[in-house]
Amino acid sequence: MTRAAAGIDRVRALAVAFSLLVPGACRVSPPTAAELLAVGYRTPEQTFATFQTGIRAEEPDLQRSCFSARFLAENRLSKLNWREYIDVLREREPLLRYGLAKARVAGPVERSGERARLVARTHGRGIVFDLVLEEYFEVWSGPELVADGDLARERIGIQETADGGRWLYGQVPLGARPLAPAQVTELRLAREWKIEGIGLEDEPADDRKTATRPRE
Numbered sequence: 001m002t003r004a005a006a007g008i009d010r011v012r013a014l015a016v017a018f019s020l021l022v023p024g025a026c027r028v029s030p031p032t033a034a035e036l037l038a039v040g041y042r043t044p045e046q047t048f049a050t051f052q053t054g055i056r057a058e059e060p061d062l063q064r065s066c067f068s069a070r071f072l073a074e075n076r077l078s079k080l081n082w083r084e085y086i087d088v089l090r091e092r093e094p095l096l097r098y099g100l101a102k103a104r105v106a107g108p109v110e111r112s113g114e115r116a117r118l119v120a121r122t123h124g125r126g127i128v129f130d131l132v133l134e135e136y137f138e139v140w141s142g143p144e145l146v147a148d149g150d151l152a153r154e155r156i157g158i159q160e161t162a163d164g165g166r167w168l169y170g171q172v173p174l175g176a177r178p179l180a181p182a183q184v185t186e187l188r189l190a191r192e193w194k195i196e197g198i199g200l201e202d203e204p205a206d207d208r209k210t211a212t213r214p215r216e
Contacts, residue, residue, distance in 0.1 A: 027098075028055075028056055028097060028098055028101045028102075029056065030056055030057060031053045031056045031057050035049075035053050035056075036053060036057070038050075038053075039053055039054075039062065041065075041066070041192035041193050041194065042192070042193070043109075043193060044109045044111075044116040044118045044129070044131045044193045045105060045109060045118070046193070047066055047131060047192070047193045047194065047195065048105065048118055048120065048129060048195075050062065050065075050066055051063060051066040051100075051195065052100065052101055052103070054066065055097055055100050055101050056101050058090075060079075060082055060083045060086045061079060061082075063082070063086065064077065064079065064082045066194060066195050067194055067195045067196070068131075068132050068134055068194035068195065068196040069134060069194070070132075070196060071194070071195065071196050071197075099122045099123065099125075099127075100122070100127070102122050102123070103120035103121060103122035103127055104120060104121055104122070105118060105119070105120050106119045106120060106121040106126065107119065114132060114133040115130070115131065115132055115133075116130075116131045116132075116193065117129070117130055117131075118131060119201060125200065125201070126200065126201030126202075127198065127199070127200065127201065128197075128198070128199055128200070128201050129195055129197070129198055130195070130196050130197035130198070131193045131194060131195055131196060132193070132194060132196045133191050133192070133193055133194075134191070134192050134193075134194050135150065135151035135153070135190070135191050136148065136149065136150055136151050136188075136190055136192075137149060137150075137151045137170070137172040137187075137188060137189050137190070138186070138187070138188040138190075139172060139174065139179075139184060139186075139187055139188075140184070140185050140186040140187075140188075141179065141183045141184060141185055142185055146174065146177065146179060146184075147172065147173065147174050147175060147177075149172075149173070151170075151172070151189060151190075151191075155170060155171040155172065156168075156169070156170045156171075156189065157169060170189045172187070172189070
């Protein structure tokens with residue numbers, strides 16, 4: 001089976017499972033103001049909750065932001081492609097949205113280094129989310145994103161001073177563009193948990209690692 005076909009089967013399996021278990025007249029409530037303010041990616045649990053918030057709010061950009069750069073690149077999921085795919089999926093499998101929105105984390109998250117495995121349950125079925133830590137930087141000048149990219153670990157460190165103080169420092173590339181320090185309004189150095197695979201609990205782990213984009 002090709003990876004593309006495996007991706008189609010994963011989505012179909014999720015949709016069929018929910019269609020058999022979920023009543024037809026189910027509604028998904030929009031997220032509260034507190035839930036919208038709580039979005040983030042600091043822990044696997046927060047990333048999962050953010051993905052659910054994106055599902056409930058029907059915000060494709062927020063949904064897409066929960067997935068790893070590798071997942072998006074390998075499946076060619078640009079912002080436009082993601083929006084088109086979500087629109088098709090919402091029309092084709094409306095119960096899939098309900099099942100994901102109602103899922104709850106089952107037990108502690110399994111962590112191993114920079115990877116994690118989160119199992120969520122909904123209507124008796126388990127959904128497995130494989131997550132990975134991503135490191136990146138952003139440099140902003142007012143409303144403009146000046147530079148961004150992967151964060152090199154060798155450019156981050158701790159500097160100890162003679163008086164016993166400790167300073168965290170980081171260096172990021174700006175390229176050839178002239179930019180004075182006073183023009184930088186925001187510098188972000190981040191490590192965030194992102195989804196790199198999704199599937200049913202009884203699915204082999206290798207098939208979940210990089211779920212592929214179903215073809216419309």
